[in-house]
Amino acid sequence: MRAVEYSVTGEPDVLTLVDRPMPEPGPGEVRVRVHRSGVNPTDWKSRRGSEPGTPVHPAQVPNQDGSGVVDAVGQGVDTALTGRRVWLWEAAYQRPSGGTAQEYAVVPVRHVAPLPDNASYDLGAALGVPFLTAHRCLTVTENGPDRLGPGRLAGRTVLVAGGAGAVGNAAIQLARWSDATVITTVSSPEKGNLAALAGADHVIDYKQQDVAAEVRAIAPHGVNTIVEVSPAANAGIDAAVIAPDGAVAVYATDGGATMELPVRALMVPNARWQFVLLYTAPDSWRPRGLADVSAAVEAGAIRIGPEAGLPLHHYPLEQAAEAHAAVEQSIVGKVLLDIAPA
Numbered sequence: 001m002r003a004v005e006y007s008v009t010g011e012p013d014v015l016t017l018v019d020r021p022m023p024e025p026g027p028g029e030v031r032v033r034v035h036r037s038g039v040n041p042t043d044w045k046s047r048r049g050s051e052p053g054t055p056v057h058p059a060q061v062p063n064q065d066g067s068g069v070v071d072a073v074g075q076g077v078d079t080a081l082t083g084r085r086v087w088l089w090e091a092a093y094q095r096p097s098g099g100t101a102q103e104y105a106v107v108p109v110r111h112v113a114p115l116p117d118n119a120s121y122d123l124g125a126a127l128g129v130p131f132l133t134a135h136r137c138l139t140v141t142e143n144g145p146d147r148l149g150p151g152r153l154a155g156r157t158v159l160v161a162g163g164a165g166a167v168g169n170a171a172i173q174l175a176r177w178s179d180a181t182v183i184t185t186v187s188s189p190e191k192g193n194l195a196a197l198a199g200a201d202h203v204i205d206y207k208q209q210d211v212a213a214e215v216r217a218i219a220p221h222g223v224n225t226i227v228e229v230s231p232a233a234n235a236g237i238d239a240a241v242i243a244p245d246g247a248v249a250v251y252a253t254d255g256g257a258t259m260e261l262p263v264r265a266l267m268v269p270n271a272r273w274q275f276v277l278l279y280t281a282p283d284s285w286r287p288r289g290l291a292d293v294s295a296a297v298e299a300g301a302i303r304i305g306p307e308a309g310l311p312l313h314h315y316p317l318e319q320a321a322e323a324h325a326a327v328e329q330s331i332v333g334k335v336l337l338d339i340a341p342a
Helices: 041-048 121-125 128-138 166-177 189-198 211-218 231-241 263-267 286-298 317-328
Strands: 002-008 016-019 029-039 055-060 065-073 085-088 104-108 112-114 157-161 181-186 202-205 223-228 242-250 272-275 312-316 334-338
Touching: 002 317, 016 317, 029 085, 029 121, 029 317, 041 317, 065 104, 065 121, 065 128, 085 121, 112 286, 121 334, 128 166, 128 223, 128 242, 128 286, 157 166, 166 181, 166 189, 166 223, 166 286, 181 189, 181 211, 189 202, 202 211, 211 231, 223 231, 231 242, 231 263, 312 317, 317 334
Parallel strands: 157 181, 157 223, 181 202, 223 242, 242 272, 312 334
Antiparallel strands: 002 016, 002 055, 029 065, 029 104, 029 334, 065 085, 085 112
């Protein structure tokens, strides 16, 4: 079978198309015929590594997210799963042969979730990292719900920094599905249009407007949850708009290793800063996140494509390097590898 792998960390050109033996699922595992592989920033960051040029042994198949059809199951797995459409999450984490940039991927059965017939393989491959990260960010607020769904965030206001990004888009969609009032910030009118298509109620261009003033005009008592992509740049704004018992959920570093916080301004409202990394998130959260994202898909509440504020960029498997480079260069939208026909 065809697969992409890298045996040394570095630039996208370390990705190599190879022929691998067909893998067989072991106990508790399933084999998935991959139709789409989703590419996320976490994938190129893992490929680049902390020290480019470091040997990787065994060679790593990249990409955490994907979608396809279960075509074989291992011992102890219900055979009824065979032939089922599924989406995959964390396929490559601590599994060198598990990534989705290949024609067949073997993963633990807990790392696949049902993909309804009304959901495309494109959608399935766009779910894992962005939507699970967004779910975690939206459910860490003091006195807030730990589940998402209709009515769960009613009466609450959510601020999504960078609403045109993949996680920003996911946070907007999940927050709207849960009946929050959603404010988002963007850097251009074009990105503002994408965030509005995703479902944001209010869009603020941070290059043209005073974000804190605009947010306070919309939410005089502050925002309950902030989904933060640029903590170092936005710490002061976040402190100025956070509501009592509010939370700032940080899922990215915006290139900075450190940040400064206005302690008193955050102490008074008893604000929480919650750092979010999908791979090390509490095990107790995972079933809730998977169940809620799956329920949103089943309900038709999650959309992708330009009409949903998330343009799609398709690449064949042999152009995995170009796909990784596009994500690394911050292309707007979702990058997918087309591995099997839709």
